[in-house]
Amino acid sequence: MGPLSDVRVLELAGIGPAPFAGMMLADMGAQVIRIDRIPSGVGGAAAAIMRNDGIVDRGRRSIALNLKDPRGVETALKLVERADVLIEGFRPGVTEKLGLGPAACHARNRKLVYGRVTGWGQTGPLAQAAGHDLNYIALSGALHAMGPKDRPPPPPLNLVGDYGGGGMLLAVGVLAALYESQRSGAGQVVDAAMIDGAAALMAAPYGMMAKGYWSDERESNLSDGSAPFYTTYECADGGYVAIGPIEPQFYRLLLEKCEIADPSFAAQWERAQWPVLKAKLARLFRTRSRDEWCALLEGSDACFAPVLSMKEAPRHPHNRARGVFVETGGAAQPAPAPRFDRTPSALPRPAPAIGIDGEALLRELGHSEADITALVDAGVVFRP
Secondary structure, three states, rough: OOOOOOEEEEEEEOHHHHHHHHHHHHHHHOOEEEEOOOOOOOOOHHHHOOOOOOHOOEEEEEEEHHHHHHHHHHHHHHHHOOOEEEEEOOOOOOOHOOOOOHHHHHOOOOOOOOEEEEOOOOOOOOOOOOHHHHHHHHHHHOOHHHOOOOOOOOOOOHHHHHHHHHHHHHHHHHHHHHHHHHHHHOEEEEEEEEEHHHHHHHHHHHHHHOOOOOOOOOOOOOOOOOOOOOEEEOOOOOEEEEEOOOOHHHHHHHHHHOOOOOOHHHHHHHHHHHHHHHHHHHHOOOOOHHHHHHHOOOOOOEEEEEEOOOOOOOOOOOHHOOOOOOOOOOOEEOOOOOOOOOOOOOOOOOOOOOOOOOOHHHHHHHOOOOHHHHHHHHEEOOOO
């Protein structure tokens, strides 16, 4: 199932953006094999790691190898020979030290697309520095643009750097390189940096600032919470709603439905009036509960939605009708996206226990039962 059903991906286990890219590819049907580290110790954290059931890790097969042993590296390189794509998320130079860098892998498979995702990129003065999502989006200008202007910028989860600017950028990059390799017969290295991706996500604000339409001051622009018609409001019951009627016809509809006759609201684009109008709307939305506002506005062209919690979102009628979330084992998780009409994706199998597919994969590589037993006994391959 899925448009990538004949694509073979090798993923070097890590955290953050690389596993998310692996999920995206697996969701679209790719055959993803994850090379895990061999767990150390028994019980506690080690036992939890061995039963990896995270949603982001769905759709893989897992083999756990000791990459400090040449036999483990050789096993990984044999998997490389059969792969179309390899993805990794280590600091620059780490896979080279393991013997699994681009040169070593391309010597075994010249068509391999070698996808690398880091925070700062493979080059530059910060390339070897530690960091996380928040640091990368801070340097891109994205973090400064978010949040109220009278407070420090709030961490916007780790969506902008890790997942949008990192994992999704890596997935797009390797698919583009894979398409090219089918014509050229040669693979290449894809350098996906979260600093690059976060900057790319800021293309529209940077473009508007270049034209004089965007202020570098936080909370003073159309889509950063300054405009009274593009923000969130608290309701009488403590819930929140989000409104965004930017277009004049949608803005007029909101005023009509809310029975707002105050003439000051006619000046939608007079920025000097925005704080006053915002305060008036805040008082208005506190007069009814979130459900009451939903009954009045939801489904109309007033550009309205309730602000749902993560527990509420899967139960919303639209999300249920469209199948935005699926439920497995009593827990909701996002469905594969995007959607394809001719080669639809199916929900991949749950995340594998670490090393659960190791012996089967060794058999597929041509190892005998005696070879497999020897590798397991030597601690090169982990048997759960």
